[in-house]
Amino acid sequence: MDYEKIKPLFFKLDPEYAHHFVVTALKAAEAVPQLLNPWVKKNFVDDERLHQTIFGRNFLNPVGLAAGFDKDAELIRSMTAIGFGFTEVGTVTPKPQPGNPTPRLWRHVEEEALQNAMGFNNKGSLYMERRLKKRYPYVTPIGVNIGKNKATPEKDALIDYEHGVRVFRNLCDYLVVNISSPNTPGLRDLQNEKFIEALFGMAKSLTQKPILLKIAPDMEKSQSVDLCAKAVEAVADGIVATNTSIDYTLVKNPKNIGGISGRVIKEKSFEIFDAIARELYGKTVLISVGGIDSGYEAYRRIRAGASLVQVLTGLIYKGPEIAGTINRTLLKLLEKDGLSNIEEAVGADRR
Numbered sequence: 001m002d003y004e005k006i007k008p009l010f011f012k013l014d015p016e017y018a019h020h021f022v023v024t025a026l027k028a029a030e031a032v033p034q035l036l037n038p039w040v041k042k043n044f045v046d047d048e049r050l051h052q053t054i055f056g057r058n059f060l061n062p063v064g065l066a067a068g069f070d071k072d073a074e075l076i077r078s079m080t081a082i083g084f085g086f087t088e089v090g091t092v093t094p095k096p097q098p099g100n101p102t103p104r105l106w107r108h109v110e111e112e113a114l115q116n117a118m119g120f121n122n123k124g125s126l127y128m129e130r131r132l133k134k135r136y137p138y139v140t141p142i143g144v145n146i147g148k149n150k151a152t153p154e155k156d157a158l159i160d161y162e163h164g165v166r167v168f169r170n171l172c173d174y175l176v177v178n179i180s181s182p183n184t185p186g187l188r189d190l191q192n193e194k195f196i197e198a199l200f201g202m203a204k205s206l207t208q209k210p211i212l213l214k215i216a217p218d219m220e221k222s223q224s225v226d227l228c229a230k231a232v233e234a235v236a237d238g239i240v241a242t243n244t245s246i247d248y249t250l251v252k253n254p255k256n257i258g259g260i261s262g263r264v265i266k267e268k269s270f271e272i273f274d275a276i277a278r279e280l281y282g283k284t285v286l287i288s289v290g291g292i293d294s295g296y297e298a299y300r301r302i303r304a305g306a307s308l309v310q311v312l313t314g315l316i317y318k319g320p321e322i323a324g325t326i327n328r329t330l331l332k333l334l335e336k337d338g339l340s341n342i343e344e345a346v347g348a349d350r351r
Contacts, residue, residue: 003319015105015114019069026078036081043083043320045327049334049341050085054285054307055210055237057141057173061085062330062342063298063323066289066310067145067176067214071122073131080140083323088310089128090145091178094163096124097149104258108251112293112317113265115251116244117258120147120184125167132171141173145214150184157190162202169207174237176212177203182246182259191215193230200234210237210285217242217268217290221275228276238285240310241273245290262313266291270301277305281350293318295329302330302342303349 010018029035050061064086065079073089080087099121106115122128128144136142146164148157161177168175177199179190190199196213203211213231215224228239244259245268251260269290277286285308288301293314301309314322330342339345 003321007319011107011109014103015107016102019105023074026075029081030075030077033077036077039078039081039320043324044080045083045324045331047327047331049331050327051341052307052343052346055141055174059085059141059308061323061327062302062306062308063326064088064143064287064308064310065315066312067091067143067178068116068118069312069315073128073135073142073144076135076138076142080138082320083327084140084311085323085327086141086143086173086308088143088145088176089132090122090176091120091147091181092122092125092128092144092164092168093120093147093149094125094152094160094167095149096127097121097151100257106255106258107316108253108260108262108264111251111262111264112313113251113260113262114313114316115255115258115260117255119150120181125163129167129171132168136171137173142171143174143176143212144168144172145176145178147178147181147184154189157195158198158202161199162206165203165206165209165211169209172209174210174212175203175207176214176240178214178243181243182216191219191227193227196227196231196236197234200231200236204235212236212238212240212285212287214240214243215272217245217265217272218247219272221272224272225275225279229279232280232284236284238287239276239280240287240289241276242269242290245269261290262317263291263293266293266297270304273301273306274304277347277350281305281347292326293322295326295333298326299330299333299345302345303347305347305350307346
C-alpha cells in the first residue's frame, strides 16, 4: 500500500471519523489473524541488535505506539503487525466517558501536527479489563495509561488512580499515570510534588508492577526536572516525556482548546526530555515521545538517554510503515557509529 497516494483522500475525511474508520478496519483484521501475518513479515523488525530487557520484559525493538490511539485496547495485534515493539493503551478512566463535545480533533497539515481536545473519551476500565484478559500476556509488551474521570473532583483524584492500579496491575507490563493531558479540567494541577508523593506511595503499596509518570512539555525545565526527580525519589519506575503542548503559537491557525502534537513540538519535547535526562539518566527508565517521525529523531532521543521511544501523530502523517522505517534507520545508525546494539546507544551523549 502506497500511503502517500491515499493520504490526500484520507485527509478529506473528518479527523475523528477517519480514526474511527481505521479502528473499525483494524478490529476486523484482528478477527482474522491470517490477514495480519503478511503485515508482520513486512513491517516488524526483529533484529537482536534492537533487543532490550526492560521491566523484566524483552522489547524486540524500541519503537512503541503512544497512548491515545488505541484507547480501549482493541488494536494490540494490529499494532504489532505494523511494526511497533510495544503498545501503550488508554488513557483509560474508571468509568466510561464520552469525552468533550465535537469537533475535538483537528489536523494542521502544513505543520504535520494534530490538535486534540478529546477529553479521555473511552469505554471505561471494565471494558478494557475484559479486552486485556484476552490478550495479556502478549508477545510484545503492553503498557496501560490510566487517568481520572472528568467528573471526579481534584480532591478525589487519587481514588481514580488507585482504581486504575488495582484493575490493571496484573494485566500489563507497566502502568503510566497521566496527569499531564490538557483536556481534563484541573488535571495538570496535579503535577505537584505533594500529589506525586501520595500517588506513588499509594501505587507502590498495591503492586510491584512498574509505574511511570507522564509529564507535559509546557512547564519550565527546572520545574519538570524537579517534579520528575521527586517522582523517582517516590519510587516511580520511569518517566514518559512528553504529552501534548498547549503552546498554540506552534501552528498558524490554532484552535483555542486542546493539546498540539506532531512535528511542531519536536524541539520543545526534546528540550524537556534532554533536561530530565541530564538529571535522571541511569537512575530510571526514560521514554521519549513528542514529534518523533523518523529514525534520526528517534536516535537523537535514544542517544540523549531514552531506552524507548513512542510515536502517534507520525503514524497519521507518515503512515503504517513508520515503525519499520524507524527501526531500519536505527540499525543503519548503530552500524555507522560502530555500536553493536541499541543498549550501547542509550545515553551515549550523556557519557
